[in-house]
Amino acid sequence: MVKNKFCQNSGQSTIEFLMTFTAAVGFIFVFLKMALNYTDGYMVHHATFLAARSYLVTDADRDDIDEGDRLAKTTAERVFNSYLPDGLIKGVTGGDLKENSPNPTTTKFRAFVGLYIEYAQRFSIGFVGGKSNVNFRSEAFLGREPSRSESKQQVCAAIKSLGLSRCDVHVTLEDNGG
Structure with a gap:
């Protein structure tokens, strides 16, 4: 075998290993962060669903519908915060809950009654996958008597x-x- 002093391949396998290892670790981090986003989404959705249930069944027995709806919203925020404490998931607090009120005097006809929350989380861990936010929305619309x-x-x-x-x-x- 003739050795050529201009063509030495002694570091090629190390470079190939580093490139494939970096790509593999990058994919792992991206999928790990996506899994955490899904888990956070399930937790937020469960808290939103339970808050919507309490919103829909709270009956203040008041003559003033607006006062009853305010009481229902306050109760729903309390339930939401009890199932998803502030700070557990960044950017999600019970004060961000929005409602589709069934009250015909303050809103137009609503086919869906309940609560929803919108929040944003980063798509990925900073150095892999970008630093932009992904917008999420959790809705819980139920029938209401x-x-x-x-x-x-x-x-x-x-x-x-x-x-x-x-x-x-x-x-x-x-x-x-x-």
Whole structure:
């Protein structure tokens, strides 16, 4: 075998190893951060779902629908913060919860009633995959029964439509289950 002093390949395998090792470690970090984003998303969604359930079942039995909705929103934020404490996931706090209120006096008709939260997290660990944020949204829209005050207002409106002038006394709607 003839040795050529201009063509020495003694470091080629080391360079190839370093390049493939760097690429492999980079992929591992990207997929690890993606897995953490998915896990954070599941945690936020679970907290949003539980907060939406408490929002939808909180019935203040008040004549003022707005006051009842405020109480429901406060209760939902408390539940959200109990399942997802502040600081557990960066950028997500219970104060960021937004609602699709069923109240027809303050909002247009809403086909979906419940809560949602929008937050942003980094896509990847800084040196691999970029430093840009990914926007996430967790929604929990459930069916809702009307509250007592909403039922009272609807029954009162029905009584007035029949030509009866008074419905300021306690109004009930009886259902025999049939």
